[in-house]
Amino acid sequence: MAYVITSLCEEEKAGECVAVCPVDCIREGDDQFYIDPDVCIDCGACEGVCPVQAIFYEEDLPEGEVLYLEKARKFFTNT
Numbered sequence: 211m212a213y214v215i216t217s218l219c220e221e222e223k224a225g226e227c228v229a230v231c232p233v234d235c236i237r238e239g240d241d242q243f244y245i246d247p248d249v250c251i252d253c254g255a256c257e258g259v260c261p262v263q264a265i266f267y268e269e270d271l272p273e274g275e276v277l278y279l280e281k282a283r284k285f286f287t288n289t
Contacts, residue, residue, distance in 0.1 A: 211252055211267065211268045211269060212245060212246075212247035212248075212250035212252065212268050212279075212282075213245050213250055213252065213254065213256055213257060213265050213266065213267055213268065214245060214247075214265065214266055214267075214268055214271055214275070214278050214279045214282060215227070215236075215242060215243050215244060215245055215256075215260075215264055215265050215278065215282070216264050216265070216266060216271070216272070216275040216278045217242075217264070217275060217278065218262045218263065218264035219242040219243055219260075219262070219264040219265075220241050220242045221262070222261065222262040222264065223238075223242060223243065224260070224261050224262070225238070225243065226259040226260065226261065227243060227245075227255075227256035227259060227260055227265060228243065229259075230255040230256060230258075230259050231255060231256055232251070232253060232255065233249055233250070233251050233253075234249075235249035235250050235251075236256060237285070237286075239285055244281070244282045244285045244286065245265075245282055246282070246286045247268070247279065247282055247283060247286075248286070252267070254267070
């Protein structure tokens with residue numbers, strides 16, 4: 211499992227999550243930040259610092275935001 215950055219990041223793109231990630235698994239894309247689901251250790255540090263509450267544990271993703279997990283997977287496959 212992993213944490214996922216959702217659509218709310220597209221408007222904000224604040225970046226506090228990058229600074230607190232102990233495994234450096236968050237990268238900035240053109241439209242938002244992304245968490246590498248294969249590297250994320252599920253610590254939750256990013257979730258607590260997000261000013262717009264755009265980060266959710268994979269199993270707790272709101273309906274309509276599930277596609278952001280696949281979007282992150284594609285981002286890290288193409289980088």
